[in-house]
Amino acid sequence: MLQDLVKQCTPLPPNAKLLVLGGGFSGQHVAALAKRLGSNVICSRRKKDKPGANVVFDSATKQTPAPTALKEITHLISCIPPEANGEDPVISLLSKQLHDMPLQWVGYLSTTGVYGDHKGNWVTEADLPRPQQLRSKRRLSCEQAWQASGLPVQILRLPGIYGPGRSALEAINKGKSKMIDKPGQVFSRIHVDDIAGAIFHLIKLASTGIKPKIINVADNQPSTNVEVLEYAASLLGSSLPPIQPFEIASKEMSPMALSFWEENRRVSNQMLCKKLGYPLLHPNYQVGLRDCLNQRNQSSSYSSFVDFE
DSSP: OHHHHHHHOOOOOTTOEEEEEOOSHHHHHHHHHHHHTTOEEEEEESSTTSTTOSEEOBTTTTBOOOGGGGTTOOEEEEOOOOOTTSOOHHHHHHHHHHHHSOOSEEEEEEEGGGGOOOTTOEEOTTSOOOOOSHHHHHHHHHHHHHHTTTSOEEEEEEOEEEBTTBSHHHHHHTTOOOOEEOTTOOBOEEEHHHHHHHHHHHHHHHTTTOOOSEEEOOOSOOBOHHHHHHHHHHHHTOOOOOOEEHHHHGGGOOHHHHHHHSOOOEEOOHIIIIISOOOOSSOSHHHHHHHHHHHHHHOOOOOOOOOOO
16 A cells, blocks of 8 residues: 555655656556655646646647646656557657756656566566567667667566556456466566555665666566466455366457467566565565455545556
8 A cells, every 4th residue: 555655665855856757557656656755746647637637748649748847857757658650759759858857867667578478487687678569569669769868767667567446356346357277377467556666766776876777576476367366256255267278268369368378477576676675565466466455445446557568
């Protein structure tokens, strides 16, 4: 929960100002943490009437914040996905304004999909990207654009994102859970709390000169689809459909759903947690799902889901 993150995170300096570009599930969580910490933060969304919107950024209509709204931005996190042609919309539309800002730190949320398929083996930041999916190729193109921008950027590579209102609990409640068995297949995950927490941890370290270019942000326990759903069902006291072999289930999958099962890797968080010392609030899906259930019992207000895997 956010209150637990507040206890372990350091606020930005008093003169700092954070810009969150892309106020979806992850972006809103980062902005909410910043506010709880008492830090100065503004957040963009595609429309001004969206919850949490301070400014408008919409690459489809070329709407960008007024230069006056972006003055004195010292820290920036971009959660905005690539364009269809692989270009990064923030760099394309805001390049001059970015270079005019007194930026001390920039974060770009990318995907562990850029590693491609590793047959279930572990991947670290030392592994060269070899994306096979088009969406992952676009992400890598954006990573490269940010790295070539001359800005003080760190790339955060994320696996599947879950959190309150967007987890296996909702899949079960909505009858959308599918128990699919593909021997050896695992997925890495990260709770949205730990995305926000890792960002503030990295900002603090960067201020001391510790700033790796690329960081995986994942929990400790890559797991199967079946394991996660079985645990979620146990929390809810719900039954689950029978397990289907992947060979059968895949015949009814959409091309997008099928693409997630075509790659298999375990994402290492040793850089973030061991070398950089970030203490995961939700080190595995069991802890994370219990948090989701607790928050679900406390509130019925949820944000939209974003999955970077």
